[in-house]
Amino acid sequence: MMNRLIAATSTFEGPAIQWFKISPILALLGGALFLILVGSLTPQWKRGWYATASVITAITAAVLTGVLWNQMGDDKSSTLVGGALAFDHFALFATFTICVAVALVSLVTNDYLTREGEDGPEIYGLMLTAAIGGVVMVSANDLLVLFLGLETLSLSFYLLTASSRSRTQSGEAGLKYFILGGFASAFFLYGVALLFGASGTTNLQSMAKVFAGEVAVPSNNGLLLAGIALLLVGFAFKVSLVPFHVWTPDVYQGAPTPITALMGSVGKVAAFAALIRVFMIALPSRIDDWRPAILVLALLTLVVGSVLAVIQTDVKRMLAYSSISHAGFILVGLEAASHIGHADAYLGNSSAMGYLFIYSVLVIGTFAVVSVVAGQGDNATTLDAFKGLGKKRPVLALGMTVLLLAQAGVPLTSGFVAKFGIIRAAVSVESYALAVAAMLAAVIAAFLYLRIMVSMWLSDPADDAPVVVSKSIGLAITLAVATTLVIGILPNLLLEISQAISF
Numbered sequence: 001m002m003n004r005l006i007a008a009t010s011t012f013e014g015p016a017i018q019w020f021k022i023s024p025i026l027a028l029l030g031g032a033l034f035l036i037l038v039g040s041l042t043p044q045w046k047r048g049w050y051a052t053a054s055v056i057t058a059i060t061a062a063v064l065t066g067v068l069w070n071q072m073g074d075d076k077s078s079t080l081v082g083g084a085l086a087f088d089h090f091a092l093f094a095t096f097t098i099c100v101a102v103a104l105v106s107l108v109t110n111d112y113l114t115r116e117g118e119d120g121p122e123i124y125g126l127m128l129t130a131a132i133g134g135v136v137m138v139s140a141n142d143l144l145v146l147f148l149g150l151e152t153l154s155l156s157f158y159l160l161t162a163s164s165r166s167r168t169q170s171g172e173a174g175l176k177y178f179i180l181g182g183f184a185s186a187f188f189l190y191g192v193a194l195l196f197g198a199s200g201t202t203n204l205q206s207m208a209k210v211f212a213g214e215v216a217v218p219s220n221n222g223l224l225l226a227g228i229a230l231l232l233v234g235f236a237f238k239v240s241l242v243p244f245h246v247w248t249p250d251v252y253q254g255a256p257t258p259i260t261a262l263m264g265s266v267g268k269v270a271a272f273a274a275l276i277r278v279f280m281i282a283l284p285s286r287i288d289d290w291r292p293a294i295l296v297l298a299l300l301t302l303v304v305g306s307v308l309a310v311i312q313t314d315v316k317r318m319l320a321y322s323s324i325s326h327a328g329f330i331l332v333g334l335e336a337a338s339h340i341g342h343a344d345a346y347l348g349n350s351s352a353m354g355y356l357f358i359y360s361v362l363v364i365g366t367f368a369v370v371s372v373v374a375g376q377g378d379n380a381t382t383l384d385a386f387k388g389l390g391k392k393r394p395v396l397a398l399g400m401t402v403l404l405l406a407q408a409g410v411p412l413t414s415g416f417v418a419k420f421g422i423i424r425a426a427v428s429v430e431s432y433a434l435a436v437a438a439m440l441a442a443v444i445a446a447f448l449y450l451r452i453m454v455s456m457w458l459s460d461p462a463d464d465a466p467v468v469v470s471k472s473i474g475l476a477i478t479l480a481v482a483t484t485l486v487i488g489i490l491p492n493l494l495l496e497i498s499q500a501i502s503f
Helices: 002-011 019-041 049-072 089-116 121-139 143-161 168-199 204-214 222-239 247-254 257-282 284-310 315-337 346-374 394-408 414-428 432-458 471-489 492-498
Strands: 078-080 085-087
Touching (some): 019 049, 019 089, 019 121, 049 121, 085 089, 085 121, 089 257, 089 471, 121 143, 121 257, 143 168, 143 257, 168 204, 168 222, 168 247, 204 257, 204 284, 222 257, 222 284, 222 315, 247 257, 257 284, 257 315, 257 346, 284 315, 284 432, 315 346, 315 432, 346 394, 346 414, 346 471, 394 414, 394 471, 414 432, 414 471, 471 492
Antiparallel strands (some): 078 085
């Protein structure tokens, strides 16, 4: 028996690994290990050092991603690690977005942890492991690899959501997220199993060939249709699509505010990019089966998210429902991309990915301001807490106003570029119903952002408590506002890059 084992291992050849092409993942992994191991074996670091290490790690990974983008040029996509990971502009753009988001959230987290007296390496280590899971998700060329990335991301989020030991709401939110997330993962994995049963493979490209006709699969194959449905349910939970959104307001409200920003940025980018890749790469021959479901989910998400956001009184819950509405916009991009054969179908992918980058920056900047206003204990998140912010901190209120106007889609902001791109993609492929619904949702959601701005500028302060803005969180807000204005005024800076994203 031992001789057979030795013989088997001696003949085993692992896949060739192009190390530099997976360097962003290695950089994130190295930073996470450094923070956890060194941080646990050394005395408490000086204030801000943990955050600095996390920011440097994320920026390093982002720079490496940019180098890979430039080296790739106009080359076609390829695969890495034996076909497990895809290497293309789509994956690199999503990876860059995740790295930028982690860097910004690290700055916000530094202020929060210092204020709460909970500074340590664990939170930053978990943020970097969440980023690793996200990068694996956006690059996965195999459903099992995608599931591993999804679980890495999800487990990190569960722990981060419940990480505040001083707030019972945090533990409750973590438990809710864990239980419901476990159900969503089960749906996803069951869908993977059924798709494997229908195709005999979990590789996305091989699956596409099977379903395209290499092996005859009846159009009414129940196994296949059930697998697609369960897979879509798993993704719908992760990106907060109606009616799988019920966890979002409670978790967003209960989680520490910087972690809410992380979920709204890294979590959405990873899950949406993976959703787009799976359905556009593995299941293009079954578009007639899944496009109607995408259309219905997009309509429900746009309308329900916008309407329910307006009636909330807690700003974090407002922004939670707002994120649901934004998810509907991104789904409109996927629906537009599904019109394969149409000359303008490519606009769907590019507009969706551009929207994800813009929204990630907006949501981080917005929650950074919320974190400042929430103050010690992270509890002052009601609309009343924002009363008179324009008188207390006019510069901070002005930054928040810019970010809110961008989320509303006002011209000369990045939000207008994002929404215009999505609606243009829908109109170009003649999805007029979705385009109209998206415009109506934008109008309804504008009232939500107006409510917050009215509280900041037209109301008197509810108390005399000072609003303290540290250097790190001030830098994060400044970068978010600057990015919003630069892209709004010079949209070609992003559009030229996003147009290169295709499969």
